[in-house]
Amino acid sequence: MFRQFRSEVADALAAALAREDLPTDDLGIEQPPEDMDATLASSVAFRLAGEVGAAPPQVAQQVADAVAVDGYDYLAAVDTAGPYVNFYTTDRYLTDTLETAVEADYGALPDRDTSVVVEHTSANPTGPVHVGRARNPIVGDAVANVLDMAGYDVDRHYYVNDAGRQMAVFTWAYERFDEDDLEEEPARDRIEYDLVRYYRKGNSFLEEADEEAVEEAEAEIQSILQGLEAGDEETYERVEEVVDAVLSGMKACLARLPAEFDEFVKETRFMRNSDTDDVAERLKETEYAVYEEDAWQLELDEWGIDKNLVFLRSDGTSLYTTRDLAHHEWKFENYDRAVTVLGEDHKLQADQLDAALELLGNDTDQLGHVIYSYVNLPEGKMSTRQGTGVMLDDLLDESIQRAREEVESRLGDRIRNDELEEEDIDRIARQVGIGAVRYDIVSKQPTKAITFRWDQALDFEAQSAPYVQYVHARCCGILDEADEAGISVTERVDADDLEAPEAEELLREIARFPSVIEAAAEDKTPHVVATYTRELADAYNAFYRECPVLSADSAEVRNARIGLVKASKHTMANALDVLGVEAPDSM
Known part of the structure; x- marks a missing residue:
């Protein structure tokens, strides 16, 4: 519903600007400031103030007066707040959202009939996975997940050196x-x-x-x-x-x-089928090829790259990048788009690869890179072990153990009363422990270096994995209670029956989820989904505190709120699934 509402706002705003003979190239549609009640706002008045020759609040009012809201399903009204043009929804918007969000696949976008290969991790097979590289499979898996949910046909590849x-x-x-x-x-x-x-x-x-x-x-x-x-x-x-x-x-x-792959593609494949030899010969024929320092190289100054790309040694052996060029041309032949997740130390290599692919006649618009910085550990046990470094297995083991200690501390009474079996404790510790690692890493903007800290990752009260996982567990608990009491909601629920601002605010947050998936897929930024889960958790917790569900004042209110709990459960579960974090049924 939110995606349709945003589209209606864009149409209405563009039509208004056209009527006023104002440019429509940048509509400035955004989430309104927190102190505004509108669902969407436009900051277009800031851009137009100089052209109109008036202050932004006056321009905003001129634009708002020109907006026509008739004929739209979800656009109900428009007004201004200072320099912002604000847009409001119809009652139908919330009711349709509630009806849609109770479906288990809520948030999944229609099939785009577009294939995408996401290559990630691709660590050299020389030994155990190091924790410093852990960001690649975590971010890469989340990028693949969000593209999949956004309607792309996704294959996950590991390129084996x-x-x-x-x-x-x-x-x-x-x-x-x-x-x-x-x-x-x-x-x-x-x-x-x-x-x-x-x-x-x-x-x-x-x-x-x-x-x-x-x-x-x-x-x-x-x-x-x-x-x-x-x-x-x-x-x-x-x-x-x-x-x-x-x-x-x-x-x-x-x-x-978990991070699983559809195919492990070996680089020797492109040597054995002569694709690498073909690439090397084609590169030699370009005007940018030079033979210097006993090697064939490409001069890439024209692309703003001051370091030559060596693609063939004097003894005739190829290099990793030469084989990777053949690999990428194979991707372009078999997929509509290709995404590669790379560490920041491969940025130069990625730029050289793009330039060489363009030289070879490929459409590099098909290719996108997600560049990430590395994960550091604070001083202490995990960062001072002897050997070549801390392994991902060590980090996961310690996270599960720490989560188990936290769970046993919080659920001591239930454990002593035999309400939880050992396998339940093991399950919760694994879900919370591994979820904490994944969530803490994927929730940060990839280009920013991060230091993993246990107290933050496993904080049940702060905006961490346990904090958002607990929302799903609470939803499951309420729905289980309703089921045990024989309460079922089969008829279409009406959002008007929610009867509380906290419930309506939660439903508005749920309505945003498909658009969050769309934006995260477009920009290949799964961390925005993590940000969304925290905002959803905040809204749900406010609803949980203020709005009784099973003991609501009437059957109509109870049914509407049960529907809202079900919608919250599906939304949080699907958002966590995109991030690769399990959604526990109980905690």
Whole structure:
């Protein structure tokens, strides 16, 4: 309903400006300031003041007088408040919202008949997933979810780097060393924790061994790289054994978030089918290709990039970006749009990729990037462990444990009275603990660096995952009570029967949800959905405090409020689902 109302406001406002011979290029439609009762407002008077030669409040009044509200379903009235033109809804707006929002799929937009591939995570298969990279699967999964809910046909891809030097070193080390050569035990009983020890051993050997031994090792590593480039099947099989084993463990870690994928696309695919060779030859033929410092490079000054893109070494081996160019051309052939989620350290690479794709004749409007900054941990246990860094598994384990302690503290009486079984406590701790990690990370604007703090992430009273999850649990509790009492709402409920400003305000917040999904999908910004869940939770809690549901004054009010609780439940569940956060039935 909100999307239709906004469209009606835009139509009415554009028509009014046209009648006044004023430009309609920027209507300035926005959420009104909190002290205004309108559903939408326009700040267009600020833009037009200079052109009209009058103060913004006078211009706003001139525009409001020109707006005609007849013939619209949801646009009822217009007035002004200082420089703002305010727009108000009809009674039908709220009733139609309530009727629609009680459906389980509320918020899902119509099918757009547009395919999108979202590539995210794509961490090199060299060992366990590091917490510093945890933002990629969390943000990437949420981007894919919001596009899916917005009506796009979405595939989720993980691009596997199985052809670079790192994998050649890993393969060599795995074949070269035995268990007895390794100094430490695996940090966790899963295969990537076992195998990463060989990778570390190989790197330390290359740093510390004598010159002759290093030269011999480097020759073996180079032969692996050359074998991959030449399409040698035996070499592929050797590397694949290591890659697939490590990747299987990484998948198990990512499934805990959860972050799942439709396809794991290996970069060797584009070497074996000669697409990489084709890209390299086409790049050589462009006027921007130069052979310098024993390598083929692209000069990209024309695109504002002052660092050349090296796409082919002197020995004929390709680079990651060359293979990724072939990968992206494959995406363009198979999908209408492509979205890639990248860390901030890949920003230059993304710019070079875009320029090279354009050089190759591709429509780069098909491609979008989501660039994120990294997750830091505060000083303390999680940030001072020995080794190469904190793993995502460690963060999830500790979050679940902390959530369990909080749940046991809050629900002590119910636990002592045997109202909750052990499996209930485990479920709630997992839902809250992992939800806290995901929500805290996805709720921040991706380009801003964040420090994960336990006291904020697991705060049941503040605007955190438990705070918004608790709204869903409360809704479920009320609906279960209604069901146990034999109260069912089958007839069409009327929003006029809600009889409380807090109930109406909650319904207006619910009405915004589809437009929030639309905006988040358009800009690839799932954090705005997280912001919305906090605003929805605030509105619901005000309703919960002030508006009895099952003990309402009349059956009509009770039924309308039960309908509102059901609408709140579906809205919060679907918003959390977009964020990849579970919606507990009880807490």
